[in-house]
Each structure stands twice: as structure tokens, then as C-alpha cells.
Amino acid sequence: MIPALRDAYRGLLDAAAGEFAEPPAGEWTADEVLAHVSIIDAVTLAAVSAVAAGENTTYDNRIAQDGWTLARVSALAGGRAGLRERIRLQGEALCTLASSLSEAELDTPVPARLLSGGTVLVDEPLPLRDLLTGLAGSELPGHTRQLLALRPG
Template structure:
């Protein structure tokens, strides 16, 4: 699998995170920079766990609900120490996902169907099996660009 789009999406997100580092939280009570980055970190960790599960032959799932839990977001922020720590964690997760999505996994592994549940704003977006390839493509084409836009919107 060509992971160029995934690598580029991570780079663009991290550039936006640097640009929006000191942006104030939105007045509507939405996520600030730290929470957005913690969410992206948790989504990346879940994707890595899914890829590792497939590589190890284990039954696995992909579920982003924990990546939206307020306590878990705050816990990740505390564990990483600061925004630089969050950005570094996301950068390393992106590198690992690109390695898994590239030569580390076979085409059959990338096409493995995984029970998937994705929510956004309390609404179910996906509740069906997706291939690991589709999960990684979704990160590159939807998830990361969406959070890049969310970070840049904090500047307005």
C-alpha cells in the first residue's frame, strides 16, 4: 500500500497543530488544540493496535469511542506533558502506521475485515466491518484532514 497520502496528512496536521498552538478554545465549548491532538493520538493508537492485532493473527476491532471520552482525553494530555509531547506522539504514531501500511503487512493483511465502530459528535458514522486498508485510507482522506481544518478554525 502506498502510504504517501497518510504521511502527507500527518505532516499537514502537525503543521496546523504548530500554527494553532496558542489559539484560544472555541467560544462554543468545542475542543481546544490539546483536546484535538489528544483525540488524534488516541485514534492513531487504536489504528496501530488494530494493525498490530492483524499482524499478530489476533481477532481485533477498530473503535473510536474512547478517543472522544473527556477523561481519557485529559489523561492523554497529562501523560504527554505538553503540546510538544502530543505532537511528537502523533508524529511517531504516523511513522509507525505508514510502516505498517507499507511493506510491513501483506496485501491480504491490509484487506482483512475488522469490525469497526466510528462515532462523531455522538452520531454513528460507521458500524460495519472495514478493511485495515480502508481504515488507513480513512485516516488519510477524512480523519486527519478534518482535524487539520478543526485546528486551523481555532485561529478565526
């Protein structure tokens, strides 16, 4: 799982380098995509940290879809370059912390609410392992494709 997560971060960061065209109406800009990933990383790090500390936790990605929050996180990070560096560091931290967890910790059920485009995808407990696997196998690759689609030409 951790090698796949590292690879997913590498692919996203490679796609995040360079210039981007404006998205079609209603779609996110490259900066909004990166801010979203940064927030998802922070939420995931919080959940993994809580499990490592023996605490109860939840996982909710709704704040990572709020336009005002995306703009604020982007501004606070210093724009695209700052977001890329933040995501790089968050990815390293998440991979390091997750690799230290036991199988029992990875199997810890975490009440999760996951939305995409206003549609509820998950509203039930998931093992922490599944949240990490989803990040590596779906979330990060999906945003990598979004960024690549925004490349000019």
C-alpha cells in the same frame, strides 16, 4: 495509501505548531483535538499490529471522544508539545507498519464502530485498508482544519 497518510500527518503536525485561540462553546480545544488524534493513532496501531500478528481485532473510536480520557492523555503526554511529538512518532510507526502489510492483510475485515459527535458513522466490518484510507483522507485532514480554525486572527 501510505504517501497520503504521511502527507496527512505532515499537514496535521504543521497545523499543530503555534498558538491557538479558545474554541467556541462546545468545541474542542487544540489540546483536546491532539489528544483525540493520539488516541485514534494508538487504536489504529493496535488494529494494524493485530492483523500483522495474525490475530482477530476490532476498531472502536469511542474512547477517543471521552473528555476525561482526552485530558488524561494530554497530561500524561506532557501537554501540547508532548502530544505533537507522540503523534509524529505514532504516524511514523503506523506508516512503517502499514507499508509492511500484504494486500491480503490490508483486505482483512475488521469489526468497526466509528462515532463522531455522538452519531454512529460505521457499525460494521471494514477492510483494514479502509480504516487507513479514512484516517488519511478524512480523519486527519478534518482535525487539521479544526486546528487551523483555532488560530488567532
